[in-house]
Amino acid sequence: MQPAGRRDVVDLALQVGAVRASEAVSRSQALARLRIGDVAFRHLTRAAAVTVLLILSGVILSLIVGSLPALRQFGFGFLVSERWNPVTENFGAIAPIYGTIVTSFIAMLIAVPVGLMIAMFLTELCPQWLRRPIGTAIELLAGIPSIIYGIWGLFVFAPFLQDTLQPFLIAVFGEIPVLSSLFAGPPYGIGTLTAGLILAIMVLPFITSISRDVFDAVPPVLKEAAYGLGCTTWEVVRYVVLPYARVGVIGGVMLGLGRALGETMAVTFVIGNAHKISASVLAPGTTISATIANEFTEAVGDLYTSSLIALGLILFVITFIVLAAARYLLSRINKRIG
Amino acid sequence: MATLYAARRRKNSATMVLSLAATAFGLGWLVLILGVLLYEGFSGLSLAVFTEMTPPPGSTGGLLNAIMGSLVLTALAVLIGTPIGILAGTYMAEYGRHDRLTSVVRFINDILLSAPSIVIGLFIYEVMVYPMGHFSGWAGSVALAVIVIPVVVRTTEDMLTLVPDTLREAAASIGLPRSLMIIRIAYRAAKAGMVTGVLLAVARISGETAPLLFTALNNQFWSLDSKAPLSSFAESLNSPMASLPVVIFQFALSPYKDWQQLAWTGALIITFAVLTLSVTARFFARTRVPK
Numbered sequence: 001m002q003p004a005g006r007r008d009v010v011d012l013a014l015q016v017g018a019v020r021a022s023e024a025v026s027r028s029q030a031l032a033r034l035r036i037g038d039v040a041f042r043h044l045t046r047a048a049a050v051t052v053l054l055i056l057s058g059v060i061l062s063l064i065v066g067s068l069p070a071l072r073q074f075g076f077g078f079l080v081s082e083r084w085n086p087v088t089e090n091f092g093a094i095a096p097i098y099g100t101i102v103t104s105f106i107a108m109l110i111a112v113p114v115g116l117m118i119a120m121f122l123t124e125l126c127p128q129w130l131r132r133p134i135g136t137a138i139e140l141l142a143g144i145p146s147i148i149y150g151i152w153g154l155f156v157f158a159p160f161l162q163d164t165l166q167p168f169l170i171a172v173f174g175e176i177p178v179l180s181s182l183f184a185g186p187p188y189g190i191g192t193l194t195a196g197l198i199l200a201i202m203v204l205p206f207i208t209s210i211s212r213d214v215f216d217a218v219p220p221v222l223k224e225a226a227y228g229l230g231c232t233t234w235e236v237v238r239y240v241v242l243p244y245a246r247v248g249v250i251g252g253v254m255l256g257l258g259r260a261l262g263e264t265m266a267v268t269f270v271i272g273n274a275h276k277i278s279a280s281v282l283a284p285g286t287t288i289s290a291t292i293a294n295e296f297t298e299a300v301g302d303l304y305t306s307s308l309i310a311l312g313l314i315l316f317v318i319t320f321i322v323l324a325a326a327r328y329l330l331s332r333i334n335k336r337i338g
Numbered sequence: 339m340a341t342l343y344a345a346r347r348r349k350n351s352a353t354m355v356l357s358l359a360a361t362a363f364g365l366g367w368l369v370l371i372l373g374v375l376l377y378e379g380f381s382g383l384s385l386a387v388f389t390e391m392t393p394p395p396g397s398t399g400g401l402l403n404a405i406m407g408s409l410v411l412t413a414l415a416v417l418i419g420t421p422i423g424i425l426a427g428t429y430m431a432e433y434g435r436h437d438r439l440t441s442v443v444r445f446i447n448d449i450l451l452s453a454p455s456i457v458i459g460l461f462i463y464e465v466m467v468y469p470m471g472h473f474s475g476w477a478g479s480v481a482l483a484v485i486v487i488p489v490v491v492r493t494t495e496d497m498l499t500l501v502p503d504t505l506r507e508a509a510a511s512i513g514l515p516r517s518l519m520i521i522r523i524a525y526r527a528a529k530a531g532m533v534t535g536v537l538l539a540v541a542r543i544s545g546e547t548a549p550l551l552f553t554a555l556n557n558q559f560w561s562l563d564s565k566a567p568l569s570s571f572a573e574s575l576n577s578p579m580a581s582l583p584v585v586i587f588q589f590a591l592s593p594y595k596d597w598q599q600l601a602w603t604g605a606l607i608i609t610f611a612v613l614t615l616s617v618t619a620r621f622f623a624r625t626r627v628p629k
Contacts, residue, residue: 034515034518035515037515037517038515038516038517038518040517041516041517041520041521042429042433042516042517044425045425045426045428045429045432045433046429046433046434046439047425048421048422048423048424048425048426048428048429049425049426049429049430049434049439049440049443050439050443051422051426051487052426052443052446052447052450052487052488052491053442053443053446055450055484055487056446056449056450058461058465059453059457059458059461062460062461062464062465063457063460063461063464065464066460066464113360114360114363114364117356117357117359117360117361118357118360118361118364120353120357121357121358121360121361122361125354125357125358126361134361134365136617136620137365137368138361138364138365138368140368140613140616140617141364141367141368143541143612143613143616144371144545144609144612144613145544145545145546145547145583145608145609145612146545146547146548147545147547147583147586147587147605147608148371148375148545148605148608148609149371150587150590151586151590151601151602151605152371152374152375152605154590154591155378155590155598156374201367204364204367205364208364232346232347232349232350233350233353233354234349234350234353234354235346235350237353255452258452259452261454262452262453262454262455262456262457263454264454264455264456264547264548265547265548265583265587269590269591289454289456289548292456292460293456293548293551296460296463296551296552297551297552297555308460309460309464312456312457312460315454315456315457316453316454316457319452319453319454319457320449320453323448323449323452323453324445324449327445327448327449
């Protein structure tokens, strides 16, 4: 379908050495081959792009199919029941769901302010030559595999908390009505609080690096104008940088939250794996991902396996919503910058 | 006036000190974790770790089969995942830069990029392990490949988008077919960035544990038989396969002191491998990204 004039141009391409063809016949054959190759390559790339879609649909479909037996057996009650009894094959998901949400909440409670503070330090306070090394070091925290956080948490961090922070919390809040039940019980070391703290360290680099990027994207003119009015650094951050970067920061926080919700290995080591809801954050609990990691290979019977897959489906739906919201917010700020 | 100004100054200094403290807090964890790893893992580091198999409890041994297993799983995952990722990224940046499919794929890819890896493990269990009836190295590497793909798609698309259109126009003006233009010109210009993407993906999967738990599982013995290389290689991938992260998981949670020591040593090896990879990737990205 090439217009006649294009032939000469294509000849040039052949002479450059892209394809060698000497005779006129073989030249036209070579051209045909090129055209076929061109179309084939285009379709190949398109197929690969569609593969990405297929993977996600495959994940969703296989989780739904796998969890059907459990959902059929327990119905909506699966979502609200606290039972988890492999012997009588009676399963409910509320304890792991609760644990997932509480540990992620503790993580965000600590990681968000600290992450924003570090981002502020990196963009406003830090000398230029130190910015890259410190930024990279914080990002290396994200590179450490989660199993390392797990083994470190179990052997180093949990015993440390058992000796220091937890007795302190029990002593301080033991007398205050509401807080005493929140920090009740013996200091086990492992438990919901420990898992939340480790998650905080793990999501810190995500929140820091995204906040730093959106802080950096604030037009210098705006900041300089505020400085020119006599604002202090804190006032510039509080009244100029933060309002401007708000949407991006929320996007980064949601992205970190998505990580925290789905994190598996680190939590599995330190959560304690107890299928019950305790008011105290010092007590052992469990999360969706920890339950799956611990029990899946040992699960006997279709109903048990299916209940675990149903847990996976719930986790996927929660993280999907959080991540989709994060991407939406981040794309909004990208549009504004770009 | 003076008191108001002093109060503002005080507030400012307080927050600045806080931000400094936050940074020290963040860096402190890195130092602490790496320090403990070095302290606990280094004492167990010996030649035996790299030359002997994982031992039964109570006897000495190394991590040879786990290290080999990790290398094989990672290499296969990269072999499966990289071509798909690069081709998909190519479509998004070169053919369909502004079409509907691209924006949908970009959104879905971003979701996959941070989807919980344990869910990927469940997915591969459902589509490979369950129908085949047994855990296998193949299933493990496919699970890891699913994690590789979004990382590579993302960096390939970003890097190809940075390649100046004048290069493409120059190639088109001498009549170079589009596919050749992409392969000979665009890929070459974006090479450094694409290599970075693959390195980042390797760094990401070499520490992954959750997706391997119910796909490759674990194996106390040699998954690879060195006597009859090729045929048995394919065959051994059909059986459960040891990998460093899963062995660390199992050994760390065991009550045996020797196993825990090996877990620390394994943790040291894996962390420094991963950190070296990600620092290398950063270095690549910094030096030769087309501007």
